[in-house]
Amino acid sequence: MSQNSGKASIVLKEPVYILNSASVVGTKEGQGPLGLLFDKVGEDDMFGCAAWEEAESSLQRDALGLALEKAGLEPEDISFLFAGDLLGQSIATSFGLSSYQIPLFGVYGACSTCGEALLLGAMAIAGGFAERTACVTSSHFASAEKEFRFPLGYGNQRPLSATWTVTGSGAFVLGNEKALQEMRQSGAGHGRAQITGMTVGKIVDYGLKDSMNMGACMAPAAASALERHFIDFDSQPEDYDRIITGDLGKIGQKALIDLMRERGYDISSQHMDCGIEIYDPESQDTHAGGSGCGCSAVTLSAYILKQLEEHNWNKVLFMPTGALLSKTSFNEGKSVPGIAHAVVIERITV
Amino acid sequence: MSQNSGKASIVLKEPVYILNSASVVGTKEGQGPLGLLFDKVGEDDMFGCAAWEEAESSLQRDALGLALEKAGLEPEDISFLFAGDLLGQSIATSFGLSSYQIPLFGVYGACSTCGEALLLGAMAIAGGFAERTACVTSSHFASAEKEFRFPLGYGNQRPLSATWTVTGSGAFVLGNEKALQEMRQSGAGHGRAQITGMTVGKIVDYGLKDSMNMGACMAPAAASALERHFIDFDSQPEDYDRIITGDLGKIGQKALIDLMRERGYDISSQHMDCGIEIYDPESQDTHAGGSGCGCSAVTLSAYILKQLEEHNWNKVLFMPTGALLSKTSFNEGKSVPGIAHAVVIERITV
Numbered sequence: 001m002s003q004n005s006g007k008a009s010i011v012l013k014e015p016v017y018i019l020n021s022a023s024v025v026g027t028k029e030g031q032g033p034l035g036l037l038f039d040k041v042g043e044d045d046m047f048g049c050a051a052w053e054e055a056e057s058s059l060q061r062d063a064l065g066l067a068l069e070k071a072g073l074e075p076e077d078i079s080f081l082f083a084g085d086l087l088g089q090s091i092a093t094s095f096g097l098s099s100y101q102i103p104l105f106g107v108y109g110a111c112s113t114c115g116e117a118l119l120l121g122a123m124a125i126a127g128g129f130a131e132r133t134a135c136v137t138s139s140h141f142a143s144a145e146k147e148f149r150f151p152l153g154y155g156n157q158r159p160l161s162a163t164w165t166v167t168g169s170g171a172f173v174l175g176n177e178k179a180l181q182e183m184r185q186s187g188a189g190h191g192r193a194q195i196t197g198m199t200v201g202k203i204v205d206y207g208l209k210d211s212m213n214m215g216a217c218m219a220p221a222a223a224s225a226l227e228r229h230f231i232d233f234d235s236q237p238e239d240y241d242r243i244i245t246g247d248l249g250k251i252g253q254k255a256l257i258d259l260m261r262e263r264g265y266d267i268s269s270q271h272m273d274c275g276i277e278i279y280d281p282e283s284q285d286t287h288a289g290g291s292g293c294g295c296s297a298v299t300l301s302a303y304i305l306k307q308l309e310e311h312n313w314n315k316v317l318f319m320p321t322g323a324l325l326s327k328t329s330f331n332e333g334k335s336v337p338g339i340a341h342a343v344v345i346e347r348i349t350v
Numbered sequence: 351m352s353q354n355s356g357k358a359s360i361v362l363k364e365p366v367y368i369l370n371s372a373s374v375v376g377t378k379e380g381q382g383p384l385g386l387l388f389d390k391v392g393e394d395d396m397f398g399c400a401a402w403e404e405a406e407s408s409l410q411r412d413a414l415g416l417a418l419e420k421a422g423l424e425p426e427d428i429s430f431l432f433a434g435d436l437l438g439q440s441i442a443t444s445f446g447l448s449s450y451q452i453p454l455f456g457v458y459g460a461c462s463t464c465g466e467a468l469l470l471g472a473m474a475i476a477g478g479f480a481e482r483t484a485c486v487t488s489s490h491f492a493s494a495e496k497e498f499r500f501p502l503g504y505g506n507q508r509p510l511s512a513t514w515t516v517t518g519s520g521a522f523v524l525g526n527e528k529a530l531q532e533m534r535q536s537g538a539g540h541g542r543a544q545i546t547g548m549t550v551g552k553i554v555d556y557g558l559k560d561s562m563n564m565g566a567c568m569a570p571a572a573a574s575a576l577e578r579h580f581i582d583f584d585s586q587p588e589d590y591d592r593i594i595t596g597d598l599g600k601i602g603q604k605a606l607i608d609l610m611r612e613r614g615y616d617i618s619s620q621h622m623d624c625g626i627e628i629y630d631p632e633s634q635d636t637h638a639g640g641s642g643c644g645c646s647a648v649t650l651s652a653y654i655l656k657q658l659e660e661h662n663w664n665k666v667l668f669m670p671t672g673a674l675l676s677k678t679s680f681n682e683g684k685s686v687p688g689i690a691h692a693v694v695i696e697r698i699t700v
Contacts, residue, residue: 203451
């Protein structure tokens with residue numbers, strides 16, 4: 001089904017299709033530049049729940065429910081679920097998705113989790129282990145502030161390098177050729193895009209310790225994965241309509257472009273960052289941009305896949321980035337290592 | 351390479367080999383019944399580090415290093431690493447394994463993580479995406495107490511239903527037929543066992559809320575995965591020399607045997623629990639037994655694989671169990687859902 005030459009990359013011999021997907025976001029994201037594209041925008045960020053963590057769980061539950069509905073599928077049509085979030089012990093996922101009763105692989109890659117889940121979900125299908133899988137990730141501004149930084153009531157100030165954790169969840173239903181044809185015959189849709197290759201990231205640690213500047217902490221990991229990808233696929237920046245990172249923000253974007261230039265690649269024309277796209281820098285000042293597991297997931301579902309569907313783009317490299325810190329590691333004075341996983345996503349041509 | 355009939359189970363058409371493995375444990379585990387079987391026992395539980403979390407990271411680093419050495423391999427021989435631990439944001443893994451520079455898939459399934467990592471590591475090979483992968487998991491008594499319960503200095507009392515988190519890490523190097531033959535030709539070993547099938551677990555939540563009785567919380571998930579496994583593989587308890595859970599402990603074991611009896615299966619002759627085996631109930635009173643990601647991992651490496659290698663057993667079902675709680679979910683009054691993943695491990699016959 002595929003090849004691996006002992007390197008970090010895989011070219012899928014048969015593509016894996018993104019049958020359908022869904023995005024659910026909070027009020028701030030709904031008021032942003034992509035607001036009209038999301039499937040569901042909450043009336044408030046509690047989503048009718050008693051705690052932030054429960055609200056985040058409900059985001060995941062709604063996103064997967066919507067994605068299945070849009071694909072005309074039931075939970076029992078999905079063989080395996082690949083899902084995760086930013087909270088300790090991934091509780092948004094455990095409490096959000098248990099009602100679906102789909103066999104679950106919990107994944108953790110900080111804000112790169114959407115990429116990791118898509119890689120594993122696609123591998124399970126391309127390896128012949130499943131006809132359909134689903135991938136779900138989420139983040140929530142308030143649960144993340146509580147998990148990583150300060151209680152909201154503390155009213156702390158944020159430096160200009162800080163990003164704002166996106167309240168949102170994206171869910172993706174993947175399938176093989178047979179699943180795509182069955183969906184088309186049922187009239188539930190044409191399929192949104194196809195995954196054709198991937199590069200799995202390594203942990204990269206430049207020793208940076210500023211958890212309020214995660215863009216700078218993650219940019220080296222993005223550069224490492226991107227260089228590896230270009231080498232393994234013998235490709236160039238021009239081969240992609242967009243090279244899309246998850247949540248580097250403005251400072252991380254500049255760092256990545258510089259790091260790639262040092263490696264001989266100019267990605268300034270192709271680079272796009274979901275964290276920069278999701279909020280309006282004028283009316284929604286979030287400092288460096290948006291971040292979180294949900295940031296890249298909802299932008300992929302609402303905006304990126306739409307561009308591929310509408311043939312505005314042919315091929316993108318989707319590369320969510322993660323900062324592998326915890327409040328314990330931060331308080332113990334450890335660095336903030338990064339990781340990034342790259343997914344080649346193309347428009348469906350048949 | 352394999353079949354999936356839309357159910358949770360996979361039969362591997364070609365087995366995936368456990369080329370070699372290693373176990374590193376703390377002093378208490380070294381003094382237990384399996385003490386002499388572990389590859390490395392720490393002189394104290396800090397392992398020369400400044401913090402419990404760092405000590406846990408060093409366990410993972412040592413376990414993977416030893417497993418690679420025993421298999422006669424270098425880090426660059428491994429395509430992908432599947433690893434995780436119990437700490438928030440899996441920091442034991444991030445800081446423990448980054449120096450190996452192996453592409454990483456972070457996984458989280460609480461104490462079932464060793465099973466989850468083996469499933470994904472085997473799928474990556476059986477799917478043709480890698481010749482060799484490695485799987486690493488860990489837990490540490492002190493970092494887990496801090497993460498989930500009370501600071502050690504608080505001196506809290508533990509109820510009789512509580513388990514003792516194992517300080518230890520197990521690492522497993524998996525490979526395909528080609529990798530096995532290459533290792534044999536190099537004289538580095540014969541291969542320890544083969545993975546021939548798997549059943550992926552679902553989250554099962556009976557609404558139990560006692561985090562000091564995790565055996566009872568996890569037993570329903572083990573029963574669910576085990577029943578699914580028997581049905582999907584058309585097998586019976588007698589088909590396995592042992593059916594091995596990770597860390598149900600004495601109370602969970604009784605619950606699992608009862609739950610399976612209700613489903614028409616008597617597993618009382620085959621059932622074994624790593625958490626019961628790892629400590630001596632007389633001289634090392636840990637109440638209900640041992641637990642943690644490391645518990646099943648080090649028992650698999652040190653004891654279970656040895657029985658298969660020495661032909662004392664032919665076939666086991668290795669089924670680590672996880673309790674999907676966090677201190678936040680516990681403090682918010684949520685239940686403790688469980689999950690369990692089953693791996694069919696057989697002795698190598700050729």
